[in-house]
Amino acid sequence: ILKELLKLPEGTHTVVLGVGDLNGIMRGKRIPATNWETICNNGNSLSAALFAVDMTCDIWDTPYVNMGNGYPDCHIFPINQPVAIPWEPGVAITFARAETMDHKPVPIDPRNALLNQVERAKSMGFDFQVGTEVEFFLLDPETGKPRDHGIQVYSLDRAAELEHVIGPIRQQINECGIPIEQSNPEYAAGQVEVNVRYGEAVQSADRLVMFRSLVKQLALAHGYQATFMAKPYLDGTGSGLHVHCSILDGQNQNIFDDGSSIGAANLRHAIGGMLASMDESMAIFAPNINSYRRFVPDSFVPMFPSWSPNNRSTAIRIPAGTHDSRRFEHRVAGADANPYLTMAAVLAGAHFGIINKLEPPPMVEGAAPLID
Numbered sequence: 393i394l395k396e397l398l399k400l401p402e403g404t405h406t407v408v409l410g411v412g413d414l415n416g417i418m419r420g421k422r423i424p425a426t427n428w429e430t431i432c433n434n435g436n437s438l439s440a441a442l443f444a445v446d447m448t449c450d451i452w453d454t455p456y457v458n459m460g461n462g463y464p465d466c467h468i469f470p471i472n473q474p475v476a477i478p479w480e481p482g483v484a485i486t487f488a489r490a491e492t493m494d495h496k497p498v499p500i501d502p503r504n505a506l507l508n509q510v511e512r513a514k515s516m517g518f519d520f521q522v523g524t525e526v527e528f529f530l531l532d533p534e535t536g537k538p539r540d541h542g543i544q545v546y547s548l549d550r551a552a553e554l555e556h557v558i559g560p561i562r563q564q565i566n567e568c569g570i571p572i573e574q575s576n577p578e579y580a581a582g583q584v585e586v587n588v589r590y591g592e593a594v595q596s597a598d599r600l601v602m603f604r605s606l607v608k609q610l611a612l613a614h615g616y617q618a619t620f621m622a623k624p625y626l627d628g629t630g631s632g633l634h635v636h637c638s639i640l641d642g643q644n645q646n647i648f649d650d651g652s653s654i655g656a657a658n659l660r661h662a663i664g665g666m667l668a669s670m671d672e673s674m675a676i677f678a679p680n681i682n683s684y685r686r687f688v689p690d691s692f693v694p695m696f697p698s699w700s701p702n703n704r705s706t707a708i709r710i711p712a713g714t715h716d717s718r719r720f721e722h723r724v725a726g727a728d729a730n731p732y733l734t735m736a737a738v739l740a741g742a743h744f745g746i747i748n749k750l751e752p753p754p755m756v757e758g759a760a761p762l763i764d
Contacts, residue, residue, distance in 0.1 A: 397432045400425055401476040401484050408477070408485040409436060411468050412601035414502055415447050415679070416730040420468060420488060428474075435467030435491070443490075443500040447680060447728075456500050466490050466498050471598075477606075478564040479613050485568060485606075487598050503594070505736040510593050513743055518647070519640040520739050521719075523573075523590030524600050527631035527727050528607065529582045529624055530557060533617040538582025543629075550577040557614040558584055565606050570599045579692070580629040590636065593739060597731040600633075622678070622726030623685035630686030630693060631727035635738050636711070638719040649718040654701055655710060656718075657749075663708050663720060664752040665745020666738060667697040670707065670724065673737040677725040686726050694723055700756040 400407065407428050410420025419442045423431055441463040444454045457463050469491070474484035490498045497504050513520055532539050544550045551558070558575050566572045571589035578585045586607075588599055604620055611618035623630040639647045639658070650656035678684050687693050694707035699720075701710040709721040720742075725734045744750070 394432060396473045397470050397486075398429055400428060400474055403482055404474070404476065404484045405482040406484070407431075407474050408483060409468060409470055409488050410485075410602075410605070411442070411488045411490050411501070412503060412598070412730070412732060413442050413445060414500070414730060415445075415728075416502075416601050416604065416732070417447075418601050418605035422483075432470060435469045436488075437465040437467050437493075439463045440466040440490075440492075440498055440500070443498060443502070454500060456498075464493070466492055472569070475567070475569050478567050479560065479610055485602070487602055502730050502732040502736075503597070506594055506597055506732040506739070509736045509739045509743065513639075513739065517642045518743075519644075520593040520742075521590050521638045521640060522593045522596040522735055523636040524588045524596060524731075525585055525632075525634040525636070526588070526600065526603070526620070527578050527583060527585045527633075528604075528618055528620045529580070529631065530554070530584065530611055530616045530618055531582055531624075533612075533615070536617070538580075539616075541581050543579050543581065544577060545579040546576050551575075554584065557611060557616055560614065561586065561607055561610055564610060565603060568602070568606060570603050570606070578629070578631075580625075583629065583631065590638075593637075593735055597735050600731040620727040622680065622683040622728045626685060629691055632686070632693065632723065633725040633727050633729050633731070633734060635722040635725065635735060636719050637722070637738065637742065638717070639742070646716055646718055648720070649715045651715060654755075658746055659710070659718065659720065660752055661745040661749050662742035663699050663745065664750030665743065665748070666708060666720075666722065666741035667699065667752055668750060669737070669741040669744060670697040673741065674724075676733045676737045677729055679730065679733075680728055683726045683728055698756045699752055703756060705759050706756050 404425045407423045410418040440457045468488035470486045472486045474486040477483045562572045573587040573589050575586045608618045648659040698706040699708040700706045702712045722738050
């Protein structure tokens with residue numbers, strides 16, 4: 393593995409190495425290629441306070457890192473071979489994992505919450521496969537407002553108008569190792585959605601953290617400011633993070649499919665668990681004050697724990713598709729949510745429902761209710 397990590401794209405002079413913080417923002421360091429072997433062997437030290445900052449980068453005292461103990465270091469180590477950043481010649485990027493100075497997990501690293509859920513599922517022979525859809529806005533850096541006008545969701549004319557920046561986001565971020573499936577204009581001026589192909593849960597969360605960072609960097613290179621704020625404008629639509637998930641068993645069979653139109657009992661039980669745990673999970677799905685401004689009626693944002701096949705008004709939707717792709721779509725989280733904590737909460741709810749064979753409430757027919 394070390395030999396693979398040491399391989400750098402030809403002409404690399406700088407390597408970007410980072411982890412996701414408590415807000416899902418990628419933080420780390422830029423490293424001269426001449427020092428890369430040392431980093432691969434010994435890790436890169438930086439303050440564990442990076443896991444104790446809020447969205448504005450204010451540092452908060454925690455039992456683990458605080459002014460009393462001087463905000464001690466942790467080490468981050470690369471987990472993938474660096475890949476070239478197409479729009480920044482000579483610069484490569486890769487993701488990292490964090491550990492304490494005595495080689496233990498960092499207690500406040502949100503990635504560990506998802507790792508724990510994945511390991512618990514694997515002990516039962518389950519493998520969570522997760523794909524994501526994330527919405528964001530592209531704005532004029534000077535005015536903080538969109539440059540295009542109107543909503544025109546899915547409009548190919550509007551897609552062409554934005555292609556000078558969305559095209560590179562699809563193509564060049566794909567070249568960075570994040571498999572992009574598609575993009576489309578969304579239901580607000582300046583808003584777009586990008587779908588990232590499914591993969592193993594932790595890998596998918598790592599990809600999403602890096603994706604959001606690369607989108608911001610690439611947008612700036614094209615004269616835009618990208619924001620994943622849940623609700624940038626009170627009179628417009630908000631940006632969501634939709635999590636698609638299926639579960640494979642030890643024979644790589646989808647346990648959500650039994651050939652029926654709605655899905656297997658395991659799918660119903662998973663939905664039952666997610667709905668039962670949704671109230672407690674809202675602090676994760678909507679982590680900021682602004683996050684709650686997204687939850688307004690008639691805005692394609694669920695207002696109540698509900699489910700239904702192919703119904704975008706519900707909190708959990710069973711998308712139409714082939715039987716082997718049977719999955720649920722969790723539609724509650726905002727684009728500002730931490731990918732690790734969001735996926736951990738979703739998977740924990742699904743796991744809880746399957747283990748306890750929870751049945752969900754009756755599925756919604758028509759528009760989902762706004763209140764109980």
